[in-house]
Amino acid sequence: MANLFPILAIYAGVFVTLTVQLPPPCPSEIYCHGPLLHAVQTAELYSDSKTFVDKKLRFLPDVVLANFSQLMIETQNQPTKEQLQTFVDTNFDAEGLEFQPWDPSDWISDPPFLSNVNNLELRDWGQKLHEGWKALGRQITDDVRDNSDLYSMVYVPNPFIVPGGRFREFYYWDSYWIVKGLLISHMNQTVRGMLDNFCQIVDTYGLIPNGGRIYYQQRSQPPMLIPMVDLYVNATGDIEFLRQRISTIEKEMEFWLTNRTVSVNGYTLARYNVEYDGPRPESYREDLKTAGNLSGNDLEEFYINMKSGAESGWDFSTRWFINDEGTNVGDIGNVKIRNIVPVDLNAFICMNAQLLSKMFSLVGDEAKSQIYRDKFLAWKEAIQMVLWNEEDGVWLDYDMLNNLQRHYFYPSNIAPLWAGCWDEASPQNSLVVDRVLNYLDQSQALQFVGGIPTSMQNSGQQWDYPNGWAPLQHLLVYGLENTADPRAETLAFDIARKWLDNNFLAFQQSIPNAMFEKYDVTSLGLPGGGGEYDVQPGFGWTNGVVLDFLEKYGNRL
Numbered sequence: 289m290a291n292l293f294p295i296l297a298i299y300a301g302v303f304v305t306l307t308v309q310l311p312p313p314c315p316s317e318i319y320c321h322g323p324l325l326h327a328v329q330t331a332e333l334y335s336d337s338k339t340f341v342d343k344k345l346r347f348l349p350d351v352v353l354a355n356f357s358q359l360m361i362e363t364q365n366q367p368t369k370e371q372l373q374t375f376v377d378t379n380f381d382a383e384g385l386e387f388q389p390w391d392p393s394d395w396i397s398d399p400p401f402l403s404n405v406n407n408l409e410l411r412d413w414g415q416k417l418h419e420g421w422k423a424l425g426r427q428i429t430d431d432v433r434d435n436s437d438l439y440s441m442v443y444v445p446n447p448f449i450v451p452g453g454r455f456r457e458f459y460y461w462d463s464y465w466i467v468k469g470l471l472i473s474h475m476n477q478t479v480r481g482m483l484d485n486f487c488q489i490v491d492t493y494g495l496i497p498n499g500g501r502i503y504y505q506q507r508s509q510p511p512m513l514i515p516m517v518d519l520y521v522n523a524t525g526d527i528e529f530l531r532q533r534i535s536t537i538e539k540e541m542e543f544w545l546t547n548r549t550v551s552v553n554g555y556t557l558a559r560y561n562v563e564y565d566g567p568r569p570e571s572y573r574e575d576l577k578t579a580g581n582l583s584g585n586d587l588e589e590f591y592i593n594m595k596s597g598a599e600s601g602w603d604f605s606t607r608w609f610i611n612d613e614g615t616n617v618g619d620i621g622n623v624k625i626r627n628i629v630p631v632d633l634n635a636f637i638c639m640n641a642q643l644l645s646k647m648f649s650l651v652g653d654e655a656k657s658q659i660y661r662d663k664f665l666a667w668k669e670a671i672q673m674v675l676w677n678e679e680d681g682v683w684l685d686y687d688m689l690n691n692l693q694r695h696y697f698y699p700s701n702i703a704p705l706w707a708g709c710w711d712e713a714s715p716q717n718s719l720v721v722d723r724v725l726n727y728l729d730q731s732q733a734l735q736f737v738g739g740i741p742t743s744m745q746n747s748g749q750q751w752d753y754p755n756g757w758a759p760l761q762h763l764l765v766y767g768l769e770n771t772a773d774p775r776a777e778t779l780a781f782d783i784a785r786k787w788l789d790n791n792f793l794a795f796q797q798s799i800p801n802a803m804f805e806k807y808d809v810t811s812l813g814l815p816g817g818g819g820e821y822d823v824q825p826g827f828g829w830t831n832g833v834v835l836d837f838l839e840k841y842g843n844r845l
């Protein structure tokens with residue numbers, strides 16, 4: 289499946305269109321592209337497409353590929369589903385075999401936050417979630433390091449916390465809220481190991497992949513390494529740790545500044561954009577099905593948009609739909625994320641610049657500190673000039689196809705408050721807070737018993753109504769708290785309380801007790817749904833956010 293992609297180039301002073309071949313998600317002809325992957329994934333041997341690409345090989349890749357060629361010869365290229373199942377059972381082991389037992393040495397039985405939780409039922413719940421880190425902790429076996437050809441798992445030396453369920457590997461942006469929770473649990477050593485894993489990955493790949501699998505290798509997720517390091521340094525005061533890793537974390541920032549920026553109305557801003565070929569290996573048949581009869585450049589563009597959607601962490605949402613009228617009504621075939629400048633991504637980049645400035649100053653490099661201070665100020669101005677909407681009184685995603693702001697409610701619209709990327713010092717400070725509070729009120733998103741929905745549109749996608757997600761509740765709560773406005777602080781507490789009520793009831797009602805990756809916010813006690821896989825129990829970032837809210841508000845609940 290060779291795929292060609294047009295690029296604009298200058299040849300002898302004239303613009304010409306060249307076609308180049310986009311590379312696959314990774315070189316592996318088993319896990320990332322090629323006839324074997326195609327045959328197995330389209331045969332629908334497993335209800336979840338991710339199952340196959342997580343399996344371990346029983347023989348070296350060349351042997352497995354030769355066995356597959358033999359099967360194709362014997363069946364005149366038309367193996368039955370049963371023959372393919374026999375081939376997979378013979379050549380692959382079960383998924384989830386990459387780990388050895390791990391008992392975290394920094395786990396303590398009574399972390400201090402628990403004594404701040406007055407309500408005894410909630411305190412008991414907090415204790416159980418604190419214990420839950422052990423069940424979600426993973427240490428990769430030496431065999432993955434020594435025989436990496438047999439696995440899709442990316443080897444990292446230190447133990448880490450996974451989201452849970454089908455998410456058997458580390459996930460990049462999930463780890464920010466996991467790290468938050470771990471620090472509340474006083475598991476500083478585990479956090480340090482996770483950060484070292486990420487630094488090693490940046491040094492090897494030049495970016496942090498979406499998750500710890502080779503099929504995620506070429507796409508990232510919202511940039512949270514620098515904020516994670518900041519959390520760790522604030523908790524421990526370990527400046528030496530920072531000094532030794534600052535050039536690596538700067539490298540990760542450079543990845544975004546070099547590969548993910550665009551110019552909008554003369555301002556530099558960031559977008560998600562993964563220019564790699566073919567369906568997502570872990571959602572192969574889903575992407576093929578949506579692609580339908582697309583071909584040529586339209587097909588290329590579609591595959592780029594699917595991977596870019598995964599890079600955003602919001603896979604998928606009306607937030608990324610652009611239909612022919614330029615609105616967000618449509619279906620997954622309308623995903624045009626690479627034409628959208630997202631508020632949250634730009635707030636995160638702006639925050640990263642500010643944190644790097646602070647960090648370089650901490651390690652005594654004032655010249656670098658000034659460079660990142662200038663970048664922070666430039667990004668903050670660009671966010672204000674391109675994304676702020678004076679009429680709505682909030683920041684909005686920007687559609688570069690139609691040159692317009694997207695007037696739809698998403699919690700990400702207030703990300704600049706969370707990230708500290710708005711003009712707090714300006715005389716208009718309280719005006720901004722007034723406007724944002726008014727915007728939230730008008731949005732109708734505050735009316736639900738179980739938290740704030742991801743949007744006000746029910747598209748069947750998982751990052752839309754009626755689902756609420758832990759990182760978005762955190763963004764709203766701390767975005768509002770950061771304003772230091774009493775009305776905003778009251779609303780923040782109210783959102784946190786609703787979210788805790790919802791999570792706690794779902795935990796009590798599930799057998800066995802479980803935390804989920806997302807919840808339905810229109811009632812209390814139900815997990816969310818939609819999207820391309822079943823709702824997953826676990827769950828790393830959900831637990832991290834609950835621990836954070838219990839620590840912050842536990843004496844008021």
Ligand SMILES: OC[C@H]1O[C@H](O[C@H]2O[C@H](CO)[C@@H](O)[C@H](O)[C@H]2O)[C@H](O)[C@@H](O)[C@@H]1O
Nearest residue numbers: 451455459462498570571598601602603
């Ligand atoms: O397999 C489908 C998609 O699954 C992941 O995305 C979802 O789970 C992640 C782990 O909790 C989370 O980071 C992401 O925000 C969720 O949408 C995966 O990250 C995607 O790349 C993948 O296509």
